[in-house]
Amino acid sequence: MNGVTAPDQTGKLQFDTDRGASRSKWIAGLLALALIGWMGSGVILPSADPDAGVVADAPDRAVSVAVMDSVAQDVPLVLTAEGQSIPDRAATLRAKADGQIASVAVSRGDLVTAGQEIARIDAGIAEAQLVQAQTQLAQAQRDYDNALALQDRGVATEDRVSQARAARAAAEAAVTSAQDRLDNTIVTAPFAGRLNDLTVNLGESVENGMVVAEVLDNDPLTVVVQVPQQALSRLQTGQDAQVSFITGEQKAGTIAFIGANADQQTRTFRVEIIVDNPDSVMPAGLSARVAMPTGQARGHFVSPAVLSLGTNGELGVKTVDADNRVVFSTVQIVRAQTDGIWIAGLPEQARIITVGQGFVNQGDPVEPRAPTQDQTALVQP
Numbered sequence: 193m194n195g196v197t198a199p200d201q202t203g204k205l206q207f208d209t210d211r212g213a214s215r216s217k218w219i220a221g222l223l224a225l226a227l228i229g230w231m232g233s234g235v236i237l238p239s240a241d242p243d244a245g246v247v248a249d250a251p252d253r254a255v256s257v258a259v260m261d262s263v264a265q266d267v268p269l270v271l272t273a274e275g276q277s278i279p280d281r282a283a284t285l286r287a288k289a290d291g292q293i294a295s296v297a298v299s300r301g302d303l304v305t306a307g308q309e310i311a312r313i314d315a316g317i318a319e320a321q322l323v324q325a326q327t328q329l330a331q332a333q334r335d336y337d338n339a340l341a342l343q344d345r346g347v348a349t350e351d352r353v354s355q356a357r358a359a360r361a362a363a364e365a366a367v368t369s370a371q372d373r374l375d376n377t378i379v380t381a382p383f384a385g386r387l388n389d390l391t392v393n394l395g396e397s398v399e400n401g402m403v404v405a406e407v408l409d410n411d412p413l414t415v416v417v418q419v420p421q422q423a424l425s426r427l428q429t430g431q432d433a434q435v436s437f438i439t440g441e442q443k444a445g446t447i448a449f450i451g452a453n454a455d456q457q458t459r460t461f462r463v464e465i466i467v468d469n470p471d472s473v474m475p476a477g478l479s480a481r482v483a484m485p486t487g488q489a490r491g492h493f494v495s496p497a498v499l500s501l502g503t504n505g506e507l508g509v510k511t512v513d514a515d516n517r518v519v520f521s522t523v524q525i526v527r528a529q530t531d532g533i534w535i536a537g538l539p540e541q542a543r544i545i546t547v548g549q550g551f552v553n554q555g556d557p558v559e560p561r562a563p564t565q566d567q568t569a570l571v572q573p
Contacts, residue, residue, distance in 0.1 A: 255556065257548035258563035259512055260494075263541050267491040267527055267534045271426065271484045273463070275417030277437070279476045280466070281383060281409035287398040288376035289313050300390040303471065304381040310405050311392055313377040322370035329363035336360045385409035386472045410472035415445065415480050418460035424450070426486035433465045438479040443467040447484065489526050491534040492542065499523075500549050509535065510552065512543040512560050520554045 291313040298310055339356035342348030381387075389406040392398060415435055419427065433445040444467070451462035465482055467474070494509070500520070502508050508522045523537035538544075545552070546563050 259560040273417035315377040325366040332360040332363035413469040
């Protein structure tokens with residue numbers, strides 16, 4: 193049969209004489225040579241530079257940011273503190289005698305002058321005691337005069353004159369005491385001010401020591417604030433201050449007192465500012481904000497929106513240099529206002545990034561542009 197040999201002596205078939213019997217050997221040899229050549233190509237023919245096929249890094253792409261030109265200005269440094277107004281003087285008036293209220297001369301809330309009568313206690317007994325004391329004094333004076341006359345004639349002794357003199361002195365003391373009791377029936381204002389309270393009415397009975405009225409002197413008005421330790425050295429008595437009351441009124445004031453001992457709880461110092469208050473128009477007890485100028489500095493006026501945080505958490509502002517690259521500068525807030533803040537730490541002239549600072553970092557290239565009208569309204573004070 194074509195392609196198949198006869199069996200050999202062992203009885204097995206032989207294919208050596210077939211025309212396609214050696215073809216598989218040639219194919220296997222060729223594949224082996226190809227594999228050996230490919231594996232050796234890395235030694236005989238070194239591979240090309242691994243970076244040769246990589247496209248070079250593209251240059252940094254500039255980010256568009258809004259920039260505001262700013263020039264440093266002189267900034268008045270102001271220390272602000274919260275406090276409240278208190279009277280310049282306050283007095284609680286008490287009855288100094290027992291009896292019924294015979295008359296009331298003023299009403300609560302009235303302005304009174306120093307020595308003005310507030311109320312009067314029935315003085316019938318006190319007047320009678322004064323008359324009696326005055327009569328006894330007159331008798332004692334006559335006895336003393338007679339003793340002197342008798343001594344001059346040689347009839348009275350020195351002891352009699354001394355006794356008469358002592359009796360006269362006792363009578364004089366009794367008159368003084370009776371007069372004081374009579375005077376104590378009249379309650380008067382110790383100083384000019386406003387009658388803040390009146391606790392008695394006509395016909396009411398009072399006892400010695402009972403509260404009758406309260407008088408406040410609100411002119412000038414005193415505003416008390418607490419100042420931190422680090423700011424104390426920048427204040428001095430006589431320094432001007434601006435006081436803004438919670439009612440909306442503003443008054444010029446003067447520092448009148450600076451405490452010499454810190455509060456044990458807050459470690460702050462008491463500072464008193466006096467404010468002129470004609471006719472005591474401003475009441476005591478109002479909350480107030482006091483602004484006290486403490487010096488001057490150079491700074492830029494910006495919106496708080498331009499502030500950024502550095503990698504270490506420091507407060508700063510991002511600006512653009514002459515090469516249009518981002519510069520991060522640490523700044524300090526030297527003064528805060530309702531419409532913006534003053535910061536120090538930037539050059540005299542600076543291009544401040546107002547929009548887009550969150551997308552760029554130190555050294556990044558940027559494309560500065562002027563902020564739009566809407567952006568200006570959002571970021572500028």
